[in-house]
Amino acid sequence: MVQKPRMCRQTETPPRLQPDISLSKRKRESLRPALSRLLPQVEKPVRYIGGELYASPSTAAKSPLDVALVYPDLYDVGGSNLALVILYDIARRLPGVQVERAYLPWVDMISLMRAHDLELFSLESCVPLASFDLIGITLPHELAGTNILELLDLARIPLHADQRGEDAPLVIAGGPVAYNPEPFVEFFDALCIGDGEEVFAEVLTLVRDLKQEGVGRRQILQALAKLPGVYVGSQPKPCIERRVLADLDGYPVVTQPCLPFVETAQDRFSVEILRGCARGCRFCSAGMLNRPVRERSATTIVRAVISGLSKTGYNEAALASLSSSDHSQIAQIVRRLNGRYAESDVKISLPSQRLDVFGSVLAQLTSAHQKKGTLTFAPEAGSQRLRDVINKNVSEQDLIQAISAAYRGGWRRCKLYFMIGLPTETDADIIAIARLANLAYDTAQEAVPEKQRSQVRLSLSCAVFVPKAHTPFQWCGQPSRLELDRRVRLLRSSGLKKRIDLKWHDPAASQIEAVVSRGGRPIGQLIEQAWRRGARFDAWSEQFVPAAWHEAAQALGLDLEQLAGATLSLDSPLPWDFIDSGVTKNFLVAEYQRAFHEQTRADCTLTSCSSCGVCQRPTIRTRLAQSRRDRQEHTRQLAGDSARTARAQEAALEPVKLGPPQAHLMKANFVETGFAASDFVEPSTEPKPAKSDFAEPLS
């Protein structure tokens, strides 16, 4: 898709902040008549009507605490977000709390709303967002910043926490990006760090009670700042401990989520079968920030799926988590559920699978309908050396076995995820991606009967490495955009088979992600200035306007290339140092150093504790439904003994001796292997790679 130039926001409909909005409380009045007039003019009006099964009833009445939960993107994207499902459920169970939802409207609706003076409304009662007492916004990724400003502006809530008056809603954030709160702190009255199940009810109860006592905004914020896991920008604390839900199995699964009419990104009933992942990929913030691993038991999961499907009527249940195939009882769970739904049109899906445990057992267990879909695996790097650097702990043999098992088992479509720009990456590693993909393609071809070979599809999806706060790679820089472009071109000319589809993330957007991910307070300014220059929906490739960000950076004297690309020294203070994720900095440093020695670290759920620090808190420990080691044995026997497992175990047993890192690997610059940029065609006339959704296949 070709990028359409977009005018700066100032020349379109100007955002308007009502100067008087902070002085008087916005009334809880229905905006439905005004909204109805706009609906015939927008794409998918169903996004804005509410009325879903299991949503809170619509009411004009004020409750002791009116709460709006907001996802800073389209309903189609956020409508099935599991975190919001859980928070909504927590809120609606609390006495004296009325909870509603809102999403950012699509650009067509936003323009109409500005033109017709309609402010952002809640879905259930269609009342102004500004009339709520508390607005909870989830921060799903680094590119959501401008959308947050867009929605605050549309809701006519002052953008900055310190501009909000006594009657303005308290705007509170949470979610994965809140672990580095500084870039966002000026926009929120408070940020919650950690599992929402632990902290959200406490926040709501506290605010509800204080409001009822007539306590003012300042005192409410002071009280909030005293809650563990809550960060109030105006009341800094030396350390904020991430809140951790100790026992996931004991926490009830939400079996009556709001049922969107819109077809959402995950249009199915989801059960979180486990939380956390201790595989320890060194670039992955989700893996570091959700430790320890906590599983739900097979029986809890099977019961939840049966109950959820019968209450929602979905025809698909997803066994969701960061790494679902790692569940110690996964084979049993899938077997029980497939048995139960064998004669029906209900499918059970396993969204994230590790290729090293995708044994032939799982391939056979998963139902026939699912095999029509795309199976995804993430080797992340092309060479074993680089996979060891990032601690992926999968081997080429694992991939070949998984691909072979999958295509023999009936799948015809597979997608492989890779990352470019990883620390220590050389041209040889990039070429290895193409080689590995070709090998996977040949394996797939061999695994299917001759007549069906034309049905074999394999696609590659290449993300760009983004250094993330709280990971061992937080100190590493991202290669420059020019360099990333060159690596993409190198990959494209590395002899990748024509029949393999290749898509990649836009390096320009990934650079912004890197800047925000490791940013401090000044990055909040950057987000605001970029938004004022027209940036919004930055995660949508066709909406992303790099120029807005560059102009904003220029105006503020910031160098994006330098911010994203800087290699930080291990002892430099980091803006997120005061957030205690549980994983110690010593562990991150050790992992960083092991990376550059190409030494892996085994998964603590398969071997023994590697002392990351999370389980030092009382009650917090890895909770597995059964030992994973037995299952690992089982998988190994079935899939053939893999080199990876042996290596992982060796790594776990052998104490690592760290010498001085190899100089050429520590250098941020890139090792050339005889390819020059001029060897490759300039991609200027090519379709722009889709960012968030890889919507545009490149032929």
Added chain:
Amino acid sequence: MSDFRLRINFQKLGKLRQLSHLELARALERCVRRSGLPYAISQGFSAHMRHSFSAALPVGTASLDEYMDLELTSFVPPKAAVSALQQVAVFGLPILGACYVSPNEPALQATRCLANYEVELCDPEHDLADQLLAALRSTLEIIVRKKGRPRSYHLPDLLEVTQTRRLVASAPDLCRLFMPITLTEGGSLRPELILEAVAPAGRSLEIVDIIRISLRAQPDLLEHKGEHR
């Protein structure tokens, strides 16, 4: 084809008029699954519920009289089926009644029906309704763009003779037109497209609301309609 083809009569009301045909179908499928009715599934690689719908309603159009044929694997008394569906229905998609129809009967989409639409539009000068009525009665040929291409239609084939109009007492600036439009397997035209095609030159129509009030066929789509309501 299963022996038990249950024809379900439902409505699409209020805010839910904004559902597209696909969204409506998905919402009703979920309603059927929640109800626990023994629905039949298609054989083959990707199993799905066996059902079919009456002519698709456009986004934004409400309806008081819609039909869905659902194949069941065993007999459930219509009253019991209706009450099972009613218990789990979404507000805005109420279930009115049901009866079994012969498996040999033509599909709902293939049944020639007469759809009665009520169109409410702004008529501040109280002249538009008369002009539109006169135009609808006298025009023979209309040109409508469908999928970007102009197509010509013989209006008397599409629109039944009588159209009445009624001014709404509480909102004198609005008028209502009743438009009985024939639906055939080959398709039909939406009332707003017909109105736009015959509108007096230079006048833009401000349509406030469109409701499909009934769907008639010979014989009736739902026998003994009152019985299961």
